[in-house]
Amino acid sequence: MPGSSESRSDALWARARAVMPGGNSRTTVFTSPRPTYAASASGFSVTDVDGQTRLDFVNNYTSLIHGHSHPRITEAVVRQLALGTALSFPTETEVRLAEVLVRRVESIEHLRFTNSGTEAVMMAVQAARAFTGRPRIARFEGCYHGAYVDHADEDLLLPFNDAEAVEREIGSHASELAAVIVxxxxxxxxxxxxxxxxxxxxxxxxxxLGVLLISDEIISFRVDHGGAQRRFYPGYAADLTTLGKIIGGGFPVGAFGGRADVMAVFDPTRRAGPKVAHGGTFNANPVTMVAGYEAMAMLPPSEFDRLAALGQRARDGLADVLENRGISWQVAGKASLFKLHPHPRSVVDYRTSLPTPSEQAAMDRFCQAIFAEGMILTPELAGCMSTPMSEAEVDALIAAADRAFKAIGLA
Ligand SMILES: Cc1ncc(COP(=O)(O)O)c(C=O)c1O
Structure with a gap:
């Protein structure tokens, strides 16, 4: 976001550009004309290096369901720091978090931890290939599954929500398909x-057809105590599920799991050794494991309900702002997640979601305007709730959106 020429963010970005391409180490966090650097964060607030504090609806891309630096998570992590941060031994901390996740997600019998969602997806794909003996993966056009799958050109691409095409394409490629990821x-x-x-x-x-189904719930696990598979889509039990983000309590994490017979490809106790070796120097490191355990412990079903009610309040309030101002945008999302689409057209898949260049320009202007009003959304105008939030923060977001629309002269 723009700042004065003497701002500390300007100075930091100049230093960053000398040592990183475009000053950047994570594409997602670049904002034009330059990023704002954060100094600290607590609860639902982030303070930048120039001293401005804003309400954070990004929550590190939905991963901080308890906001920043939650005292209970911080305490558990500090305790663990003195006990060792990374060991060449398994610890009880990984058993405890695995037990919690296996209890929560009905279709997960066994799981393994990774350091990111990207790795969780990579390993779920490896598991599916080893189990089925088939090479290819099918996925839905324009859907993100991490830095690895996003670049696999050999994947079969399917249109989301097109039942006929899905049946036809999977049917005609089944003999080479290890899995469909959705x-x-x-x-x-x-x-x-x-x-x-x-x-x-x-x-x-x-x-x-004997093709495995991988449910990528790295974001959508936050919609329900039992993950997206339980409340919203009964009858859709995946063979494998990938998790990440909220299960690490704010630390780097991923997990993948599902049917015990499929996950057995990683079992080192097999006589011939594991069919697939899965290393990772920091897999299941106890710092992430204790942070994730505390994060899950603070998420009973009632807390998912409260977050979903806040999400609904945000979606309804934003829709009212649009209606009152006669702006033909729309609001999407479920449970604690929301997103503004800068057009009124029906969105059923990636292609129908795409904004025109002028709609994209309006989105960019709105993003900057609401940031100036003290609210942090993603450049795509998506956001999510965190447990420190109450109706007051949601109402502040709605009022700021109203002012931001006025400021950019949309209506
Ligand atoms: C659905 C989905 N899958 C995979 C990933 C990759 O996770 P990570 O960024 O932890 O590698 C993401 C990240 O946003 C995601 O949303």
């Missing part, structure tokens, strides 16, 4: 709702 609430196209029965059909088609 995000049940695809975030890159803007939290597109699956059409009624679509995920169940996907489940039936894959099961009947």
């Amino acid at each position: 995000d049940p609430l695809p975030h890159r196209p803007g939290f597109v709702d699956p059409a009624p029965g679509f995920l169940q059909l996907l489940r039936e088609v894959t099961r009947s």
